[in-house]
Amino acid sequence: MIEQIKSVVLFLLVASSLLLTYALWTYQPDFEPIEQTEYITQSKLDGEEKSVREVVFPNQIIIHDYQTHKRLESKQDEKDFYEEFLKWDFSSLTILTSNHYVLEQYIQQTELEQWESKNQYQSIEIQYPVSIPMDMINYMYSVNTENQNYSQSFNKVFLHLQDSTKEIKVAFVSDEEGESDVLVGEIQSSSAYQRLEELINQQDDMVYLKGFEFIEGQTIYLPTEEIAMNGYTLLTESFDAATMVNALFRDPSVVRQTLTNAPNVRTHYTDGSRALKTYQILNNEAEQMEFINPLSNDLEQSNPTEMIRRSVNLTNVHLGWTNDYQLDEIQKQPSSAVLYRMYYDGYPVYHDKGVTTMEQVWGNNELNKLKRPLFKLIEDEAISVKENVLPSGDSIYQTIESLSERITLNSIEQVKLGYTLKAKTSPSSQVITLEPEWYIKLEGSWQPMSQFNDMLMNQGVE
Numbered sequence: 001m002i003e004q005i006k007s008v009v010l011f012l013l014v015a016s017s018l019l020l021t022y023a024l025w026t027y028q029p030d031f032e033p034i035e036q037t038e039y040i041t042q043s044k045l046d047g048e049e050k051s052v053r054e055v056v057f058p059n060q061i062i063i064h065d066y067q068t069h070k071r072l073e074s075k076q077d078e079k080d081f082y083e084e085f086l087k088w089d090f091s092s093l094t095i096l097t098s099n100h101y102v103l104e105q106y107i108q109q110t111e112l113e114q115w116e117s118k119n120q121y122q123s124i125e126i127q128y129p130v131s132i133p134m135d136m137i138n139y140m141y142s143v144n145t146e147n148q149n150y151s152q153s154f155n156k157v158f159l160h161l162q163d164s165t166k167e168i169k170v171a172f173v174s175d176e177e178g179e180s181d182v183l184v185g186e187i188q189s190s191s192a193y194q195r196l197e198e199l200i201n202q203q204d205d206m207v208y209l210k211g212f213e214f215i216e217g218q219t220i221y222l223p224t225e226e227i228a229m230n231g232y233t234l235l236t237e238s239f240d241a242a243t244m245v246n247a248l249f250r251d252p253s254v255v256r257q258t259l260t261n262a263p264n265v266r267t268h269y270t271d272g273s274r275a276l277k278t279y280q281i282l283n284n285e286a287e288q289m290e291f292i293n294p295l296s297n298d299l300e301q302s303n304p305t306e307m308i309r310r311s312v313n314l315t316n317v318h319l320g321w322t323n324d325y326q327l328d329e330i331q332k333q334p335s336s337a338v339l340y341r342m343y344y345d346g347y348p349v350y351h352d353k354g355v356t357t358m359e360q361v362w363g364n365n366e367l368n369k370l371k372r373p374l375f376k377l378i379e380d381e382a383i384s385v386k387e388n389v390l391p392s393g394d395s396i397y398q399t400i401e402s403l404s405e406r407i408t409l410n411s412i413e414q415v416k417l418g419y420t421l422k423a424k425t426s427p428s429s430q431v432i433t434l435e436p437e438w439y440i441k442l443e444g445s446w447q448p449m450s451q452f453n454d455m456l457m458n459q460g461v462e
Contacts, residue, residue: 043246045239047322047376052139052312053086055340056132057326059348059416062125062209062221065200069209069221075346081199082126085159088192090143090170093185095134095150122200124159129414130330131155131176133305134183143185152181153304159187159196166193175218212397214412222393222415229390229417229436232344233383236375236430239322241278241289245269247318248276248291248370278374281355282423282432288355289374296366302336311338311360314367322376325358335368337361344377344434348418350446356421377432388436390417391449396438399452406455407442414441420448 061078063070072078134150137143154172162169172183187193209221246252249271260268262277269276274293281287302310307330315321328341328348342349342356349356354371361369400412419434438449 042240042243043252044317044319045243045247045322047319049316049319050312050321052136052308053141055312055321055325055327056128056136056140056308058082058126059129059326060127060221062127063200063206064121064123064125066122069211070206071209071221073205073207077205079346084195085126086140087142088168088187088189090141090185091188093137093143093148093183095148095181095183122161122197124196124199126157126159128155128157129326129328131174131179131304133303134172134181136305136308137172137183139309150181150183152179154179154183161193161196161200166190168193168196210393212393212415214400214409214415216410220412220415222396224392224394226392226395227390227417228387229347230345231386231388231419231436232434233385233424234432234434235378235383236432237378238287238430239374239376241267241269241276241374244289244291244318244374245276248367249274281351281353282375282421287373287375288353289370289372291367291370293366293368296363296368302362304330304332307336307338307362310362311340314360314370315340315358320358320372323379328357335361335363342373342377344379344419347436348416348439349421349434350418350437350439350448351421383431390436390438396440396449399449399456400440402456403452403459405459411443412440413444415439416441418446 061071061082063072072081131153132140132155133153135148137150152174153176154174155176156173158169158171158173160169160171168187168189170185170187207227208224210224211219211221213219245255249255249269251271255269255271258268258270260277262268264279264281265277266280267278273295274291276289276291279288279290308327324343325340326343326348327338329337329339331337331339338360340358355373358372359369360367396415400407400409416439418437418439420437422433422435424431424433439446440449440452441447
């Protein structure tokens with residue numbers, strides 16, 4: 001009898017041990033890892049892949065017709081012309097150093113000394129928002145410079161009509177301090193020459209411009225008259241943050257969603273070292289995300305060309321070009337950072353919390369930080385369109401000049417048209433407005449013209 005009782009007790013102990021082992025093996029914590037199936041099927045957004053030449057885009061194309069300066073009224077027409085220019089073949093490229101005798105010869109042959117006066121010739125001036133390394137020319141234009149090494153950069157391209165030879169003289173120049181070299185070349189094409197000639201002589205569908213010198217030696221061209229520009233009310237579409245978890249973490253299966261009490265932080269994902277946070281910015285949806293990889297905190301100062309190529313490739317991998325984004329800023333110090341800005345209808349979109357930009361910071365050949373919106377503008381059909389009238393260049397200049405007690409003219413780096421993105425009170429949390437406004441870059445920061453108007457109204461009121 002005693003032996004039978006021992007056998008029953010032993011059986012119960014063994015059975016309990018098996019049940020406990022099974023329970024430990026099958027236990028699931030309160031927060032679960034991202035499903036492996038999501039990693040396979042949802043590691044991409046619904047954007048596009050893009051090349052360098054599609055995201056490194058000019059912010060303005062100015063037509064110089066002797067003493068008359070103008071630009072195309074339609075941003076689409078401007079884009080069409082630029083894309084046409086990118087296909088033209090360069091017959092040669094030569095780097096000219098400003099203190100070298102060959103530059104003097106080239107000036108005599110091409111009237112290069114007149115290019116800065118902009119009053120004695122017919123030409124096209126293509127302006128970029130950032131300084132572009134000259135060794136990126138091979139990625140942007142129809143020219144082969146693979147065997148060339150250039151140490152400088154450019155932010156303007158001049159296309160000058162050479163009447164005597166019916167050729168187009170091209171110069172890649174920079175107005176940045178210390179950038180003295182000029183890269184010059186020719187486009188030997190009768191059809192390209194005729195296209196430029198027709199564009200320069202075109203009178204209709206143009207916005208006429210006047211040059212203003214805020215910083216000595218640098219001209220900013222602004223409209224001579226008030227300018228009409230449409231504002232839009234649009235719907236937005238949000239993205240699931242889990243998609244970016246799958247795209248950015250090396251092993252999404254170990255990523256956990258954890259609780260956080262940080263202000264405005266909606267979700268927080270981590271694999272124990274890397275982290276991805278989403279923030280509420282505009283409405284009730286998670287509108288912005290930030291990925292941080294502290295394992296690459298030894299931030300390197302990369303070659304700008306590599307920074308741009310690397311940032312484009314990373315965004316292509318997860319189809320992150322969800323709207324029209326264009327290169328807006330390159331930062332070398334204290335770390336390597338690249339910033340792309342959202343565009344709509346050909347104009348930049350601004351928001352005071354930076355929700356319309358994609359920023360990448362790199363270190364140790366790895367992504368250190370990525371900050372980007374988790375929504376896109378639905379561009380196919382606007383809910384409403386409203387025309388706005390914006391002030392002329394003279395009005396802008398006079399406003400800034402009147403604020404001389406608070407700001408100086410030489411602190412104004414750029415002035416451009418853009419949109420202010422605002423959330424709209426609506427039963428749908430997906431509605432936003434794009435309101436046209438002049439934007440002014442003051443000491444590295446973009447500020448709306450309305451802020452300067454407020455400063456003017458409050459001047460002297462303390």
